[in-house]
Amino acid sequence: MxxxxxxxxxxxxxxxxxxxxxxxxxxxxxxxxxxxxxxxxxxxxxxxxxxxxxxxxxxxxxxxxxxxxxxxxxxxRDERRRVRDILLTEGRPATPAERAAHDDAAEAWEAAAEARDAAGGADIPLAAAVPRGGPWDATIAHWFSDIISGVGADRFSLRDYVATALDGANLQVxxxxxxxxxxxxxxxxxxxxxxxxxxxxxxxxxxxxxxxxxxxxxxxxxxxxxxxxxxxxxxxxxxxxxxxxxxxxxxPQGLLSKVALRASGPGRLGLGPFARLGRRVAAPGDAPMSWMLWPWGRDHVVGFIGGDAAWELARQGPAAAEAFAREDLARFFGAAEVARSLAPGAVATGWAEDPLFRGAYxxxxxxxxxxxxxxxxxxxxxxxxxxxxxxxxxxxxxxxxxxxxxxxxxxxxxxxxxx
Ligand SMILES: Cc1cc2nc3c(=O)[nH]c(=O)nc-3n(C[C@H](O)[C@H](O)[C@H](O)COP(=O)(O)OP(=O)(O)OC[C@H]3O[C@@H](n4cnc5c(N)ncnc54)[C@H](O)[C@@H]3O)c2cc1C
The missing domain is CATH 3.50.50.60 (FAD/NAD(P)-binding domain)
Structure with a gap:
């Protein structure tokens, strides 16, 4: 052999x-x-x-x-641009001006990370290289670091973040x-x-x-x-x-977890296939999920949660993950509508708990x-x-x-x- x-x-x-x-x-x-x-x-x-x-x-x-x-x-299916169909802030959809501010903040955030990396010198935490304190900065950090990379920006190497950032087309299968x-x-x-x-x-x-x-x-x-x-x-x-x-x-491994919920009837929360939802980080410690609804026109929705919040849910178990997901969705549609439109039960991924993986990536x-x-x-x-x-x-x-x-x-x- x-x-x-x-x-x-x-x-x-x-x-x-x-x-x-x-x-x-x-x-x-x-x-x-x-x-x-x-x-x-x-x-x-x-x-x-x-x-x-x-x-x-x-x-x-x-x-x-x-x-x-x-x-x-x-x-x-090419999903190059992940534009949010609903971007929630303070319990309501963001106005066009707020959306533009969000997009500008995202660009500034990435540009700051790249510029600091290009300047050379010792490696620093990603969190130390990017804008903080603006109305959307914590939300952008949560998206790029906790959700996409599976780890909080305070513990993530700036150099590694920039070197492994993904660009180009994203194809779903x-x-x-x-x-x-x-x-x-x-x-x-x-x-x-x-x-x-x-x-x-x-x-x-x-x-x-x-x-x-x-x-x-x-x-x-x-x-x-x-x-x-x-x-x-x-x-x-x-x-x-x-x-x-x-x-x-x-x-080490970071964590991204998914929670999928199924429709309980023909109602589709008023949104079409592949609708994307996200919301602003409301306060320190708040960990919004990122949502994809009805992929390929199927009768389920998928919520993504990453970083420390995902590890905590993994410790608490699948029932906690389902409750967390329903609570997050309720901010968009109200708890009654979520209960009406989505059947009880959820499929929660278990990468952290599985001894063959112990994390996501x-x-x-x-x-x-x-x-x-x-x-x-x-x-x-x-x-x-x-x-x-x-x-x-x-x-x-x-x-x-x-x-x-x-x-x-x-x-x-x-x-x-x-x-
Ligand atoms: C929730 C989530 C979302 C993701 N989204 C994307 C995405 O959209 N696009 C993308 O490209 N990537 C994504 N990834 C990352 C991607 O899945 C991984 O980077 C990739 O699959 C890792 O492949 P690997 O071969 O390195 O490791 P693994 O897939 O972990 O393969 C290692 C294998 O070793 C086995 N093994 C473990 N211990 C032992 C042992 N002692 N003896 C023998 N076998 C053992 C395991 O069972 C496993 O099959 C995602 C990952 C997760 C968890």
């Missing part, structure tokens, strides 16, 4: 495909019962495809999965992004239900061990999340070098912006043990496309090391 790949998410699938294309023998070991990892489409709970994890093909112009999705006939990633893993030599508890490594190769047995290979690519690695969900013998451990801890801590490249370039056991996954991509971190490219890169490096 040339290589063992640990994890069958986007990075692991891409790595295995590339290794096979290079003529290598490979075995993928996946702890869970399915392919795709954090790209997961649930076709059952809502009676329609629902992506618990990734749902947009970001930076679609250069994303390696865009041509694949098109070639396989997936239904794609009607059939579910998760179905695409899982499909690309079909036919690969994957063993499901095979958690690797310990990876022994030395100059001659690696041995992956678990309750299911042990597998010896000449090389290994580890693709599990930095949350799993930091929590000891996969142990190494000997221990990883200090600089690799430091890199893992430098790019990574961010660099302040001063740790070099950790992604350090993880990508770590070549242990004479180049036979490497890391891959979204956290290892200095540009497309936190995305499926980044995970994919990272897996392909590690595979090429491993193959070269094997000679």
């Amino acid at each position: 040339d290589a063992v790949v640990i994890g069958a998410g986007a990075a692991g699938i891409a790595a295995a495909r590339r290794l096979l294309a290079l003529g290598r023998t490979v075995q993928v070991l996946e702890a869970g019962g399915r392919l795709g990892g954090r790209a997961y489409t649930d076709g059952a709970s809502l009676g329609a495809p629902f992506d618990h994890g990734a749902s947009w093909i970001h930076v679609a112009e250069t994303n390696p999965l865009t041509p694949v999705a098109r070639a396989l006939g997936y239904t794609l 009607a059939e579910g992004f998760g179905t695409l990633v899982a499909r690309l893993g079909e036919g690969l030599p994957v063993r499901l239900g095979a958690p690797v508890r310990r990876l022994r490594w030395d100059g001659a190769g690696v041995t992956a061990e678990g309750d299911w047995g042990a597998l010896r290979a000449r090389a290994a690519i580890v693709t599990v999340s930095t949350g799993v690695l930091a929590a000891g969900g996969l142990r190494f013998a000997p221990d990883l070098p200090a600089e690799v451990q430091s890199a893992i801890h430098g790019v 990574s961010h660099a801590l302040v001063g740790q912006h070099g950790a992604r490249a350090a993880l990508r370039d770590a070549a242990l056991a004479g180049g036979r043990l490497r890391f891959a996954g979204e956290a290892c991509h200095p540009r497309l971190a936190g995305t499926v496309g980044g995970a994919w490219e990272s897996g392909e890169h590690a595979a090429a490096e491993i193959s070269a090391a094997l000679g």
Whole structure:
């Protein structure tokens, strides 16, 4: 066996495909019962495809999965501009002037982060580089940092924020992004239900061990999340070098959670497919959800919550997440209308609680912006043990496309090391 790949998410699938294309023998070991990892489409709970994890093909112009999705006939929708159909402030829709002020504040916020980054010097928290105190500043910070990046701006590296900011087209996949990633893993030599508890490594190769047995290979690519690695969900013998451990801890997992609610009748809250709702941060500590209503004309709505508020809801459990979501929606439509239009029960994602993930995607801590490249370039056991996954991509971190490219890169490096 040339290589063992640990994890069958986007990075692991891409790595295995590339290794096979290079003529290598490979075995993928996946702890869970399915392919795709954090790209997961649930076709059952809502009676329609629902992506618990990734749902947009970001930076679609250069994303390696865009041509694949098109070639396989997936239904794609470009959502380049996420204009809010309702932007709520002080319990009412924002006026055109307030909307313009919001948009200007967003532009100024991003420009300030970029300018401060371009000025060089030591890394600082994102929060220290951006405007504060204006009527929309906290709302913009909440959107770009807590929701999009899964972490509060006070703990997020400015350099990493700017380096990994996403631009260009965002394509949604009607059939579910998760179905695409899982499909690309079909036919690969994957063993499901095979958690690797310990990876022994030395100059001659690696041995992956678990309750299911042990597998010896000449090389290994580890693709599990930095949350799993930091929590000891996969142990190494000997221990990883200090600089690799430091890199893992430098790019921890943030959290984005989704709560989906289903319509209870034909009423659609007066809004059409893909309607987007958001509201102003009302006071310090307020954590508005971001909403997408009736995607593809389906009978459900999806609320997004990120950062500390999402971790807190994960601790409290799915009933708290549903209550939080209903309360947030009630600010737009009133509690009675929400109760009338949306059936009891919710589907809440559980990425934080799941020991196979322990979060949604990574961010660099302040001063740790070099950790992604350090993880990508770590070549242990004479180049036979490497890391891959979204956290290892200095540009497309936190995305499926980044995970994919990272897996392909590690595979090429491993193959070269094997000679
Ligand atoms: C809510 C949410 C929304 C998102 N939205 C988007 C989006 O719109 N667009 C986008 O591009 N990205 C999005 N992402 C991020 C994207 O899903 C991830 O960046 C990407 O899927 C990560 O792939 P990966 O291969 O690096 O890791 P993973 O998908 O985590 O794959 C690692 C695999 O390792 C397995 N594993 C864990 N421990 C072990 C073990 N001990 N032994 C063996 N196997 C193990 C896991 O089960 C998993 O299958 C989102 C993520 C979340 C959670």
